[in-house]
Amino acid sequence: MSPRTSNNVRTLALLCAGAALLLPSPSAAAAPHTYAVVIDKMKFGPVPAQLHPGDSIVWVNHDFLRHTATAADHSFDIDLPAGAKVKMVVKAKGRINFVCRYHPGMRGVLLVQ
Amino acid sequence: MKLTIALPAALLVMAAPAMAADGPTDPQIAHIAYTAGAIDIAAGKQALARSHNKEVRSFAQEMVRDHQAVNDKALALVKKLHVTPQDNPTSDALSKQAKATLDKLSHLSGSAYDRAYVANEVAYHNTVNGALEKTLIPSADNAELKSLLETGLTLFREHEAHAEHVAKDLK
Numbered sequence: 001m002s003p004r005t006s007n008n009v010r011t012l013a014l015l016c017a018g019a020a021l022l023l024p025s026p027s028a029a030a031a032p033h034t035y036a037v038v039i040d041k042m043k044f045g046p047v048p049a050q051l052h053p054g055d056s057i058v059w060v061n062h063d064f065l066r067h068t069a070t071a072a073d074h075s076f077d078i079d080l081p082a083g084a085k086v087k088m089v090v091k092a093k094g095r096i097n098f099v100c101r102y103h104p105g106m107r108g109v110l111l112v113q
Numbered sequence: 114m115k116l117t118i119a120l121p122a123a124l125l126v127m128a129a130p131a132m133a134a135d136g137p138t139d140p141q142i143a144h145i146a147y148t149a150g151a152i153d154i155a156a157g158k159q160a161l162a163r164s165h166n167k168e169v170r171s172f173a174q175e176m177v178r179d180h181q182a183v184n185d186k187a188l189a190l191v192k193k194l195h196v197t198p199q200d201n202p203t204s205d206a207l208s209k210q211a212k213a214t215l216d217k218l219s220h221l222s223g224s225a226y227d228r229a230y231v232a233n234e235v236a237y238h239n240t241v242n243g244a245l246e247k248t249l250i251p252s253a254d255n256a257e258l259k260s261l262l263e264t265g266l267t268l269f270r271e272h273e274a275h276a277e278h279v280a281k282d283l284k
Contacts, residue, residue, distance in 0.1 A: 041260075041263070041264045042267040042268055043267075064185070065182050065183075066178060066182070082182065102175055102271075103271040105267075105271050
């Protein structure tokens with residue numbers, strides 16, 4: 001390794017260490033959770049009661065029909081062919097109404113706190 | 114209850130003696146449900162060949178996709194249950210009526226076609242949903258068949274509402 005490359009590596013390591021100090025420690029915020037929301041017989045199943053930004057939802061389509069999980073505020077639009085499992089990360093706080101675009105009688109609400 | 118009560122006059126070519134007094138049997142129900150689905154798939158395919166309206170085409174695509182999925186599921190179920198769907202006067206009446214409707218629609222084009230197709234979809238889903246709710250579901254013996262018909266009814270009510278929505282937009 002040339003002295004210059006070595007310096008660069010050292011600088012990068014220092015920068016990374018500095019950035020790590022700026023991040024909240026793992027104990028400061030709860031670790032993100034992953035929750036499943038299951039679609040069965042033309043209905044969305046229960047949604048998680050405690051949902052925070054950074055958590056994930058796995059949309060599971062148990063139906064033999066194609067569905068979507070589509071946010072009214074356009075923050076997500078998940079295509080769910082029959083049998084599909086699709087994971088998404090919840091980004092922002094808020095109350096998000098969602099429907100299946102194909103069968104809009106299928107609906108639910110995510111409360112992100 | 115006899116199916117004759119649930120279906121409108123236009124479909125009552127059905128010969129009642131072919132059905133048991135207490136309603137259709139599971140093989141007959143499977144045949145009627147499959148036939149009803151196949152009819153709407155054919156209507157949807159005709160719409161995709163004839164309509165240029167984006168909303169109508171999107172609706173027709175949904176009909177073809179959903180009814181094909183239900184019929185695939187129904188075929189898998191009858192195979193699993195070793196049930197042979199049984200032809201019956203109600204299925205025949207549905208098929209004859211559907212053929213007449215397809216013929217009639219084939220002579221229309223443009224917005225006249227779109228309106229007639231969608232109006233027929235509203236009426237057709239309303240008829241089939243009534244038959245499912247009042248006759249086919251209560252008459253079904255097998256739990257898996259009953260469950261499939263119930264999911265079908267929820268789905269087809271969505272279709273009926275969607276068709277009504279499209280019909281309103283076409284006015």
